[in-house]
Amino acid sequence: MNGIHDMGGMHGFGPVKREDHEPVFHHEWEGRVFGMFIASQVPVPEGKRYKIETMDPQQYITSSYYERWMQACIQACMDAGVLTADDLEARMSVLRDHPGAASPRAEDPERLDSWQSRIRAPRSIRRESNRQPQFAVGDAVRARNIHPVGHTRLPRYVRGQPGVITRFYGFHDVQDHLLPPGTDAPPEPVYAVRFEAQTLWGNAAESNGALYIDMWERYLEPAPEMRGES
Structure with a gap:
């Protein structure tokens, strides 16, 4: 889909700021959101990433990385009927009135160990x-x-543009292929394209610059010269 999330190549947003020795999480709540995002059992047919991409553009631009993740979790729970807007507002009201109140916690060591093992277990992404x-x-x-x-x-910004295959990575799952829950997408070849x-970007770009993008085969077609076109 086309949306504000696809910001690559867009002008007016300033340079990308690099942070030396950047921590995994800047705040404790970010780690909790990451855990919620990964371990949630709430079914999301379109995927949580889709929830992020359909955020209001102004909200998306003004939100931090993990604020977007948190919004996706909230919207997924609402769509699944696990959470209502009234539930969310009631909890937020309590926190506004009592900002120092302790958050409720559920301790489940067995589930924690299970998810930590799953996240840390080495696994090949090749198919x-x-x-x-x-x-x-x-x-x-x-x-x-x-x-x-x-x-x-x-x-x-690369749609309709010519490139050259520089590497073949093998077969991998297509991560944007929408299928019914429980159905696996057939793996496809993935290439690095220069x-x-x-x-x-025209003459505004450096003359010797190039961009390498990893792309599934479904994103590509033969260049006109490969098809014998004029």
Whole structure:
């Protein structure tokens, strides 16, 4: 989908600020939100990332990274009927009147150990497949000019632009493929594609600059010269 979250290549937002020795979490509440996001059992058919991407644009821009995650958790719980707007407002009212009040806690060591083991367990993201990749290293390709419904990792600023395959990563799950709950998406080839900076942004870009983007095969089509077009 197209939305304010797809900010890559957009102007007017200033430089990306790099923080030396950046901590994993800047505040304790961010770690709690991360835990809620990962361990929540509330079903979200469209995925929590989709909830983030459908936030009000003004709210999205003015929210921090984990504030967006928290909003996604809240919206998912509301959509599932686990939480209502009245429930949320009642709790927020208590905190406004008593900001120093202790938050309720539920201790479940067994569940905690289970989730920590799951998060820390090494696992390969590669998948096995009998199909043949459509492209090879060195092939000229073009990013499809498509606008999928739901979450997609195809940046708007490369759609319709030519590039070259520089690496083949094997087969991986498609993370923006919407399927019924409990259904796995068929794995697809993933490639690293090189896009020349001036192709994307014109003469304002450095002459020798390039951008490498990892892309699923569904995002790509043969360049005109590969199809024998003029």
